[in-house]
Amino acid sequence: MHSRLSLRNITKRYPGIVANDGVSMDIDPGEVLAVLGENGAGKSTLMKIIYGATRPDEGEVYFDGKKLDVASPAEARSLGIAMVHQHFALFDTLTVAENVALGLTRPMSIAEISEEVKRLGERYGLEVDPAGIVMELSMGERQRVEIIRALMTNPKLLILDEPTSVLTPQAVKKLFVTLHQLASEGVSILFISHKLDEIRELADRCVVLRAGKIVTSVDPKKETEQSLARLMIGAEP
Numbered sequence: 001m002h003s004r005l006s007l008r009n010i011t012k013r014y015p016g017i018v019a020n021d022g023v024s025m026d027i028d029p030g031e032v033l034a035v036l037g038e039n040g041a042g043k044s045t046l047m048k049i050i051y052g053a054t055r056p057d058e059g060e061v062y063f064d065g066k067k068l069d070v071a072s073p074a075e076a077r078s079l080g081i082a083m084v085h086q087h088f089a090l091f092d093t094l095t096v097a098e099n100v101a102l103g104l105t106r107p108m109s110i111a112e113i114s115e116e117v118k119r120l121g122e123r124y125g126l127e128v129d130p131a132g133i134v135m136e137l138s139m140g141e142r143q144r145v146e147i148i149r150a151l152m153t154n155p156k157l158l159i160l161d162e163p164t165s166v167l168t169p170q171a172v173k174k175l176f177v178t179l180h181q182l183a184s185e186g187v188s189i190l191f192i193s194h195k196l197d198e199i200r201e202l203a204d205r206c207v208v209l210r211a212g213k214i215v216t217s218v219d220p221k222k223e224t225e226q227s228l229a230r231l232m233i234g235a236e237p
């Protein structure tokens with residue numbers, strides 16, 4: 001079986017800086033992969049390349065065995081790559097269903113969307129009222145809307161940027177149950193985090209980015225928080 005996503009020698013330069021420097025990595029169907037790195041290590045840039053928000057200067061992206069040149073996040077969504085942003089990209093004054101409507105790859109009525117929001121909510125523990133106005137929702141509920149919006153496109157790869165940064169501990173627990181369920185159904189989960197305890201709990205594997213390069217790939221459950229922190233900053237054990 002081939003990897004779901006393979007990156008080969010991805011390089012992205014900005015004036016005066018190499019944000020990604022020859023990055024190669026793979027993620028399998030149903031795998032939960034964490035990308036760990038200090039501020040400025042190049043994590044966001046790498047995610048942006050995968051979900052089509054920016055293009056690499058060099059290197060190739062393969063998805064389900066096909067070479068891709070993802071030109072936009074909309075194209076990524078239609079290919080099965082969905083992104084859940086750290087700062088939710090929702091319109092505060094619109095309802096949940098209206099926000100979901102804005103991310104669709106095919107047209108659906110608000111009634112159809114509301115049914116689907118309820119169905120996905122029940123199936124994945126993402127309960128939220130489709131008629132609720134976003135500004136009245138908690139952070140956990142807003143994130144559920146973002147995840148539902150991503151799931152509407154049947155993603156094979158779900159990317160999450162620091163998914164727990166604005167959540168209560170209870171909402172974090174709920175999120176992890178949802179992500180484990182999605183992974184058990186074959187969805188690949190790729191997430192960025194600085195939180196070593198959460199990486200150990202959630203991820204099957206962790207790649208460490210330092211100054212734009214992947215320096216190692218480890219099983220985080222076999223590491224301690226201290227050893228992960230050392231890997232991140234490049235300190236000797």
Ligand code: ATP
Nearest residue numbers: 014015017019037038039040041042043044045046
């Ligand atoms: P953080 O944890 O702070 O989000 P990161 O690991 O996600 O950091 P990136 O945001 O990918 O890192 O940034 C990697 C490097 O590229 C940084 O030095 C950053 O300043 C630079 N960079 C990122 N985006 C741009 C841009 N659009 N223009 C210029 N430089 C950029």
